[in-house]
Amino acid sequence: MRLLGFSCGRKMGNSEVLLKEALMGAGESGVNVEILRLLDLDVRPCIFCKLCLWRQKGPESCVIKDDAAFVWEKILDSDGLIISAPVYSLTPPGYLLQIRDRAFGPKVDVGFMVGRKKQKAQGREVFVDERCFKTRAGAFISHGGSVTSNWLSFGLPMLHTMTFALKIAVVDQMEVLGTGSSFPEGVASGPVGACLNQGQVVLNEKAIARARELGRHVAKAMGKPAAQMGWMGDEPGMCPVCHLNQLTITKKNLIECPLCGISGELKIKTVK
């Protein structure tokens, strides 16, 4: 069993400290763990060149020659994925989303793969990778320098956009506040302060223990059928599927999860 960890912050930074702790937790049950430090990779943006040789012939045929095919191989070889990312301007860093657009999204979409499989059976030249149908467990660690949670608002929701196309079953997610500002003028400079924050989360015992637990949860889920993995995070969350608390409310009182699209009717009860 292979568990892959994406470290999306600086070398030896807070993301990496939390990720290593999670992977050590997972390693206790004997799974093989591996870290990819995304800042070490060269992954350029998808230019939507219309041809998409990747989708026709596979990642090696992509017109952009960079590390995206390498990342894809690592993902498809894995049985689990933990993404640990800082928050930059309320969302995960842009380079992580760039990797999503190159190696996740439509390229791994299980629904699209089913369609392509049918096309292939009809003799069309399309690329199908059976590993897309493998069951995987996943978890997210989102953290930021702010000490108020609104500054981390789109961290976790955007991390879900990394995994939903591949139908990775997210079993846990955590947020850590106050991992430090990167700017000397930062108002939310965390307990140690500006510029001294590289890896300072190691001093946050609660966050470290929680990251280790998150890793154990992923290891526990790996290899099980998706329906048996279950949610192991702290609070179930408003959305029963993604366990996120962002919901869209329309004028007609339709309530919808912007991520998975599960919807229902909002009933307003006036209490006198």
Ligand SMILES: Cc1cc2nc3c(=O)[nH]c(=O)nc-3n(C[C@H](O)[C@H](O)[C@H](O)COP(=O)(O)O)c2cc1C
């Ligand atoms: C460009 C940039 C934007 C940031 N924006 C936010 C933010 O919106 N909210 C927040 O809580 N922290 C923000 N931070 C702080 C980082 O999330 C924080 O320093 C984090 O610990 C860095 O992670 P690392 O040590 O893994 O690199 C920002 C940092 C940078 C460099």
